[in-house]
Amino acid sequence: MTGPVFVIVELRNGAPVRSSLEALGAGRRLAGPPGTTPVIALLLGSAVESAAAHVAERGADQVLTIVDPRFDSFQAAVWSAAITALAQELGVIAVLLAGTAHGRQLVGRLAARWGAAAVTGIADISISNDGAMLAVRPVFSGRALQEVRVDAPRVVLGLRPNAFPPPEPSGSKAPVLAHATPELGKLPALGHVSGFETAQSASGPDLSEATVIVSGGRGLKGPENFRMLDELAASLGGAVGASRAVTDSGWKPAALQIGQTGRTVSPQLYIAIGISGAIQHLVGMISSRTIVAINSDPGAPIFKVADYGIVGDLFQIVPALTSEVRRVRGS
Ligand SMILES: Cc1cc2nc3c(=O)[nH]c(=O)nc-3n(C[C@H](O)[C@H](O)[C@H](O)COP(=O)(O)OP(=O)(O)OC[C@H]3O[C@@H](n4cnc5c(N)ncnc54)[C@H](O)[C@@H]3O)c2cc1C
Known part of the structure; x- marks a missing residue:
C-alpha cells in the first residue's frame, strides 16, 4: 500500500x-x-x-x-x-x-x-x-x-x-x-449540542460492549415479565436486549432492539428467550459466539441457529436458570 x-x-x-x-x-x-x-x-x-x-x-x-x-x-x-x-x-x-x-x-x-x-x-x-x-x-x-x-x-x-x-x-x-487543528474551511451553521444521554439496558453493560446478552421477545407476554430477564442478565453480568415485536409494542425502548433495523451485537453468549428467530432478528445476532434459545415451539426457526436449545415454557425455565446460575456462581 x-x-x-x-x-x-x-x-x-x-x-x-x-x-x-x-x-x-x-x-x-x-x-x-x-x-x-x-x-x-x-x-x-x-x-x-x-x-x-x-x-x-x-x-x-x-x-x-x-x-x-x-x-x-x-x-x-x-x-x-x-x-x-x-x-x-x-x-x-x-x-x-x-x-x-x-x-x-x-x-x-x-x-x-x-x-x-x-x-x-x-x-x-x-x-x-x-x-x-x-x-x-x-x-x-x-x-x-x-x-x-x-x-x-x-x-x-x-x-x-x-x-x-x-x-x-x-x-x-x-x-x-x-497536531494543530487543521483549517476547517467553510462549515454549515452548526447547532449546539448541550449533552448526550446514553441509552442503556435497564442495568448492566451497554449492549454493544456486553459479553452476555439476554434477549426477550413477544413470548414474554408483557413488559412486566422482563424483570425475569433483568435478573438472569444480572446473574451473568450481562445486558438485556429485545426483538422488534417488543420494542414496537413499547415494552422496551427502541435502543434495545436487536436486528436488521436495530443493533448488531456479537457477544460471547446470546440467550434468546421467547423469540421466534425471524431473519430480521437473526441478522443482528447471528455472529454471537454461543447462542442459546428458550422457546415453547420446537419448530421455531431460532433453534436452527442455536448451539443449545431448551424447548419449554420460559416462565418456568428462566427463573430456574437464574437460580442455578446464582447457585453455581455463589451469588
Ligand atoms: C423491514 C423489517 C425489519 C425488521 N427488523 C427487525 C429487527 O431489527 N429486529 C427484530 O427482532 N425484528 C425485526 N423485524 C420483525 C421480524 O420480522 C419479527 O416480526 C420479529 O422479530 C418477531 O419478534 P419475536 O420473535 O419477539 O415475536 P414472535 O415472532 O411472535 O415470536 C414469539 C416467540 O415466543 C415463543 N413463545 C411464546 N410463549 C412462550 C413461552 N411461554 N415460553 C417460551 N416461548 C414462548 C413463540 O413460540 C414464538 O416463537 C423486522 C421486520 C421487517 C419487515
Missing part, C-alpha cells in the same frame, strides 16, 4: 470505545505487521491524553491528537472537515471508522468531502495477491457474503461492530504527537 491508514478513535467518558479498538485491530490487519504500512490512530477532543496513551499500546504505529474543544461533541461536518484535511496532508489511503452511530454518520460525509470510495458493514478485510484491498460484508440480511475489491486510490471503510478482535497491549508504545 502506498500511504498510511487512519483509524478514527471515538471516546466515551474519556476512554476509547471498544468498537474503535476493534477498528485498530482491523487497521493492523489491513496494513500488515508493524514496520510496513503505518497505522495512525487519530483522537479529537479537549481531554484525549489518557485515551491516547491507551491506544499507543494497541497496534498503532503513531497516535495523533488534535486537542480542541470543538471536537468534544460529535458533529459530523466538523469531524469530516478535520479528518479530510489531515488525510490530504498525510497522504492517507484508507480511513477506518467503527460501526457506531457516529462512525456510520461519518462514512458518507467523509467519502464525499475527501473524494474517496466508501464501503460499509465490513466484517473482514484483507489484501489480495495483486495488492488490492478486499472487504467482506454480509448482505441480504446476512444470507450471503459480498466481497468488495477496492480499486479506488482512497477509501473510507465502515466496520461492522464486534467483527474484529481489539488488539492486546503490545508491550511497546507508539509515539503520541499533538
Whole structure:
C-alpha cells in the first residue's frame, strides 16, 4: 500500500470505545505487521491524553491528537472537515471508522468531502495477491457474503461492530504527537449540542460492549415479565436486549432492539428467550459466539441457529436458570 491508514478513535467518558479498538485491530490487519504500512490512530477532543496513551499500546504505529474543544461533541461536518484535511496532508489511503452511530454518520460525509470510495458493514478485510484491498460484508440480511475489491486510490471503510478482535497491549508504545487543528474551511451553521444521554439496558453493560446478552421477545407476554430477564442478565453480568415485536409494542425502548433495523451485537453468549428467530432478528445476532434459545415451539426457526436449545415454557425455565446460575456462581 502506498500511504498510511487512519483509524478514527471515538471516546466515551474519556476512554476509547471498544468498537474503535476493534477498528485498530482491523487497521493492523489491513496494513500488515508493524514496520510496513503505518497505522495512525487519530483522537479529537479537549481531554484525549489518557485515551491516547491507551491506544499507543494497541497496534498503532503513531497516535495523533488534535486537542480542541470543538471536537468534544460529535458533529459530523466538523469531524469530516478535520479528518479530510489531515488525510490530504498525510497522504492517507484508507480511513477506518467503527460501526457506531457516529462512525456510520461519518462514512458518507467523509467519502464525499475527501473524494474517496466508501464501503460499509465490513466484517473482514484483507489484501489480495495483486495488492488490492478486499472487504467482506454480509448482505441480504446476512444470507450471503459480498466481497468488495477496492480499486479506488482512497477509501473510507465502515466496520461492522464486534467483527474484529481489539488488539492486546503490545508491550511497546507508539509515539503520541499533538497536531494543530487543521483549517476547517467553510462549515454549515452548526447547532449546539448541550449533552448526550446514553441509552442503556435497564442495568448492566451497554449492549454493544456486553459479553452476555439476554434477549426477550413477544413470548414474554408483557413488559412486566422482563424483570425475569433483568435478573438472569444480572446473574451473568450481562445486558438485556429485545426483538422488534417488543420494542414496537413499547415494552422496551427502541435502543434495545436487536436486528436488521436495530443493533448488531456479537457477544460471547446470546440467550434468546421467547423469540421466534425471524431473519430480521437473526441478522443482528447471528455472529454471537454461543447462542442459546428458550422457546415453547420446537419448530421455531431460532433453534436452527442455536448451539443449545431448551424447548419449554420460559416462565418456568428462566427463573430456574437464574437460580442455578446464582447457585453455581455463589451469588
Ligand atoms: C423491514 C423489517 C425489519 C425488521 N427488523 C427487525 C429487527 O431489527 N429486529 C427484530 O427482532 N425484528 C425485526 N423485524 C420483525 C421480524 O420480522 C419479527 O416480526 C420479529 O422479530 C418477531 O419478534 P419475536 O420473535 O419477539 O415475536 P414472535 O415472532 O411472535 O415470536 C414469539 C416467540 O415466543 C415463543 N413463545 C411464546 N410463549 C412462550 C413461552 N411461554 N415460553 C417460551 N416461548 C414462548 C413463540 O413460540 C414464538 O416463537 C423486522 C421486520 C421487517 C419487515
